[in-house]
Amino acid sequence: MKWDKYIFTEFAAISYGKDFMELFNQMEDLKIIGEIHSIYRNVINFKDDKGIIYAISSENIGNSPFTLRVNTKDIDFRTFGFKKGDAIFKSNNRLNLQGILNIKLGLDSCLWMPKVKKKAILNKAAIAQNIKCFNKFILEKGSVGGCRYYYLKNYLNINNYRPGIVEIELAKRIDCFIDAINNNYMNKEQINPLIGFGIGLTPSGDDFLVGFISVLNIVITNYSYRIKKKLINLVDIDKISTTDVSRQTLYAAIKGRTEEHILNVIDSxxxxxxxxxKFSFKKLFEIGSSSGTDLAVGIVVAFILLINNFNMEE
Known part of the structure; x- marks a missing residue:
C-alpha cells in the first residue's frame, strides 16, 4: 500500500487520554504541538517541547493517558511517508500531519477515564485461583525472551526450559529486586539494574516494573503503600537509562496512571x-513481542507478594 494514496485523508478521534487532551487544549491554532519521535504500524509517537511523549494510535491499541485513538484498525502509519522530526500542527480542532493526514476531534470523540476502583481489602481465595489460571495461561501463551523464564523457574518450578542469556540475567535482577522487598533493604542497587534491561521499545525490566507498580496503584494497603513509596523515592525518572517511550510509561505508572489493558487485568x-x-490476559499478551507477558508477570508477582504478606496489612 503506497502512502500517497492517503493524501488529505481524514480520520476521527474516538478516544483520548486526559494528558493528551490537556496538551491539545493548551495549544493555539496553527501552532506546532510536537515533532514525530517514532513511527510504527499502529502508533505514531511524538514529543512536545517539554520532551513528553504522546501517541496517535489505531483503535486496536488500548486507551492510555497520553494517547489519542483514531477510528480505524486497517492502517499502517509507516506507509504515509512520515519522518522523525516532522511537525504535527493543531488546525481547526484537528491534528494535521504534514498535510497528509488530518485527525478530527469532534462530538464523537470521548475522554477516556479509567473505571477501576482502588481496593483496600483483598479476596485471598479469589486471587489464589486467579494465579492458577494465569499459570496455565503463561505456559500456553507466554512469549519467550523476557520475564517468562523467571516466572516458570521461581513459581512453577519448571527447569526444562532453555533460556537465553538475557532471560537468565533478567531473572537474576528480578530475584534481587523481590529479595530486597521481602527483606526490607530496597535501594537503587536493586532497582536500577532492572530499568532499561532487555530489548525492544519497552525493555522487559521496565515492563515488569510497570505491571508491578500498577498493582500497587490499585491495591491500597499499608504494605503496598510502603513498597510504592520506597520505589517512588528511589527511581529518578530523569536520570534512568532506558528508551524514551519506556521512560514515559514508567513515569505514568509512578504517577498512578497506566493503560487500559493493564488496568483490565488488575481489575479482573x-x-x-x-x-x-482470560479475555483480559489475552488482550494484554498481544502487546509487543514479549511486553504483554512481561507486564503480566509484573502484575501477578505483585499480587503474590501482597497475599503472601497478608498479615502485614494491619
Missing part, C-alpha cells in the same frame, strides 16, 4: 469472573 484479578480474566 481482584474478582472471580474467570471468563473476563
Amino acid at each position: 484479578f481482584l474478582g472471580e469472573d474467570k471468563k473476563r480474566l
Whole structure:
C-alpha cells in the first residue's frame, strides 16, 4: 500500500487520554504541538517541547493517558511517508500531519477515564485461583525472551526450559529486586539494574516494573503503600537509562496512571469472573513481542507478594 494514496485523508478521534487532551487544549491554532519521535504500524509517537511523549494510535491499541485513538484498525502509519522530526500542527480542532493526514476531534470523540476502583481489602481465595489460571495461561501463551523464564523457574518450578542469556540475567535482577522487598533493604542497587534491561521499545525490566507498580496503584494497603513509596523515592525518572517511550510509561505508572489493558487485568484479578480474566490476559499478551507477558508477570508477582504478606496489612 503506497502512502500517497492517503493524501488529505481524514480520520476521527474516538478516544483520548486526559494528558493528551490537556496538551491539545493548551495549544493555539496553527501552532506546532510536537515533532514525530517514532513511527510504527499502529502508533505514531511524538514529543512536545517539554520532551513528553504522546501517541496517535489505531483503535486496536488500548486507551492510555497520553494517547489519542483514531477510528480505524486497517492502517499502517509507516506507509504515509512520515519522518522523525516532522511537525504535527493543531488546525481547526484537528491534528494535521504534514498535510497528509488530518485527525478530527469532534462530538464523537470521548475522554477516556479509567473505571477501576482502588481496593483496600483483598479476596485471598479469589486471587489464589486467579494465579492458577494465569499459570496455565503463561505456559500456553507466554512469549519467550523476557520475564517468562523467571516466572516458570521461581513459581512453577519448571527447569526444562532453555533460556537465553538475557532471560537468565533478567531473572537474576528480578530475584534481587523481590529479595530486597521481602527483606526490607530496597535501594537503587536493586532497582536500577532492572530499568532499561532487555530489548525492544519497552525493555522487559521496565515492563515488569510497570505491571508491578500498577498493582500497587490499585491495591491500597499499608504494605503496598510502603513498597510504592520506597520505589517512588528511589527511581529518578530523569536520570534512568532506558528508551524514551519506556521512560514515559514508567513515569505514568509512578504517577498512578497506566493503560487500559493493564488496568483490565488488575481489575479482573481482584474478582472471580474467570471468563473476563482470560479475555483480559489475552488482550494484554498481544502487546509487543514479549511486553504483554512481561507486564503480566509484573502484575501477578505483585499480587503474590501482597497475599503472601497478608498479615502485614494491619
